[in-house]
Amino acid sequence: MLRFLEKKIHIFLSSCEKPHSQAEFGAKLYILQWEFPFSSRQHTTMKNILVTGGAGYIGSHTVVELFKAGYHPIIVDNFSNTDERLLHGIASITGQKPTLYKGDCCDLSFLTTVFESHALDGAIHFAAYKAVGESVEQPLKYYHNNILSLTNLLSLMAQYKVTQLVFSSSCTVYGQPDELPIREDGPESKAASPYGFTKQIGEQILRDFHQAHASFAIGMLRYFNPIGAHPSGLIGELPFGVPNNLVPFLTQATAGHRQALTVFGADYSTPDGSCIRDFIHVVDVAKAHVKTLNFLFNQSSCCEAINLGQGVGNSVLEVIHTFEEVNKVKVPYHIGERRMGDIVQIWADASKAKELLDWETELTLADALRDAWNWQCGLDDKKN
Numbered sequence: 001m002l003r004f005l006e007k008k009i010h011i012f013l014s015s016c017e018k019p020h021s022q023a024e025f026g027a028k029l030y031i032l033q034w035e036f037p038f039s040s041r042q043h044t045t046m047k048n049i050l051v052t053g054g055a056g057y058i059g060s061h062t063v064v065e066l067f068k069a070g071y072h073p074i075i076v077d078n079f080s081n082t083d084e085r086l087l088h089g090i091a092s093i094t095g096q097k098p099t100l101y102k103g104d105c106c107d108l109s110f111l112t113t114v115f116e117s118h119a120l121d122g123a124i125h126f127a128a129y130k131a132v133g134e135s136v137e138q139p140l141k142y143y144h145n146n147i148l149s150l151t152n153l154l155s156l157m158a159q160y161k162v163t164q165l166v167f168s169s170s171c172t173v174y175g176q177p178d179e180l181p182i183r184e185d186g187p188e189s190k191a192a193s194p195y196g197f198t199k200q201i202g203e204q205i206l207r208d209f210h211q212a213h214a215s216f217a218i219g220m221l222r223y224f225n226p227i228g229a230h231p232s233g234l235i236g237e238l239p240f241g242v243p244n245n246l247v248p249f250l251t252q253a254t255a256g257h258r259q260a261l262t263v264f265g266a267d268y269s270t271p272d273g274s275c276i277r278d279f280i281h282v283v284d285v286a287k288a289h290v291k292t293l294n295f296l297f298n299q300s301s302c303c304e305a306i307n308l309g310q311g312v313g314n315s316v317l318e319v320i321h322t323f324e325e326v327n328k329v330k331v332p333y334h335i336g337e338r339r340m341g342d343i344v345q346i347w348a349d350a351s352k353a354k355e356l357l358d359w360e361t362e363l364t365l366a367d368a369l370r371d372a373w374n375w376q377c378g379l380d381d382k383k384n
């Protein structure tokens with residue numbers, strides 16, 4: 001333990017003498033605060049997993065599951081879309097503080113210090129911007145962040161021989177499929193937004209990278225619609241500004257923080273006329289990451305796209321009515337015009353995840369909506 005502290009202080013002092021950048025210096029200070037009480041190298045048998053974007057919504061739930069499974073998560077996050085509440089939540093749920101580096105994956109010298117400081121065994125790459133509408137207005141912001149963070153990460157993984165990677169992809173890569181449920185080998189159509197295109201490009205980069213680096217094992221997880229929060233109510237989605245997604249808007253509108261929810265179109269060719277999506281509890285999504293890592297650690301070489309969904313579609317109106325039923329509240333909503341770019345319906349064929357990862361969903365739509373409301377009520381209690 002003493003040798004470990006000496007080494008850390010040495011790394012810290014050398015970086016004080018010659019900081020590569022302001023970001024790196026800040027990161028070192030931050031890691032001192034967070035790491036020393038809970039040293040990362042105490043558990044030498046634990047695998048170190050870099051989790052970029054690990055302080056965000058899906059990342060924080062995954063960090064909890066990684067701890068539970070005996071991995072040691074090391075978070076890198078620039079806090080562009082989260083804050084420290086989720087870190088405190090992780091610590092309260094698990095009794096462990098994750099190692100944290102505050103910095104940007106687009107900053108190669110900063111990211112290098114993370115690889116220099118830890119013997120990493122694998123990585124999960126969540127860090128990206130994800131607001132579809134904003135990506136239409138500011139495409140370069142999305143291309144810059146989502147692509148550069150990935151290529152920086154890959155170049156360091158190759159350099160430091162860290163060969164297991166889980167990548168956050170999305171069902172947006174499919175567009176509107178002709179056949180449902182959609183399988184991973186189903187056709188992809190032109191992305192409806194620059195955000196969606198960054199996921200298609202990301203997957204292509206990974207396939208090309210794997211061609212050149214066959215010793216890599218890569219899982220590209222195509223999430224359908226993650227919703228809900230941890231059942232403890234200690235972590236959940238923290239959308240900054242007006243939420244882009246249905247459930248956070250719904251909880252905020254029900255709590256009285258927003259105007260009524262608009263259902264964008266109820267005249268589609270679906271049973272109740274509203275759009276259909278495959279909603280999946282965020283804890284199930286998080287558990288899938290652990291199962292994917294377990295799978296990748298047993299592969300000598302692979303690059304697999306895998307759907308993460310329930311395999312069932314629920315309409316927007318069904319979500320609203322289920323929310324009302326499980327939480328005994330009234331949702332303020334009205335039916336509006338169709339929204340440009342919305343696909344009508346999509347749900348996953350999730351059989352590949354079951355086959356390769358031995359993963360399937362355990363939680364229901366009702367569980368997710370109860371947990372989402374519990375999280376919203378907890379946020380409001382803290383404000384009052």
Ligand SMILES: NC(=O)c1ccc[n+]([C@@H]2O[C@H](COP(=O)([O-])OP(=O)(O)OC[C@H]3O[C@@H](n4cnc5c(N)ncnc54)[C@H](O)[C@@H]3O)[C@@H](O)[C@H]2O)c1
Pocket residue numbers: 052053054055056057058059076077078079080081082103104105106125126127128129130145149168169170171223224225226245
């Ligand atoms: N939530 C969804 O509905 C959904 C669906 C499909 C795919 N995804 C993908 O899953 C991943 C995680 O999504 P989320 O919902 O948890 O989003 P999130 O915004 O809550 O988490 C992303 C985290 O990454 C951080 N980040 C962004 N750019 C960074 C950078 N350059 N360097 C360091 N940190 C950075 C943010 O601060 C945030 O904490 C994203 O890649 C997203 O595109 C999400």
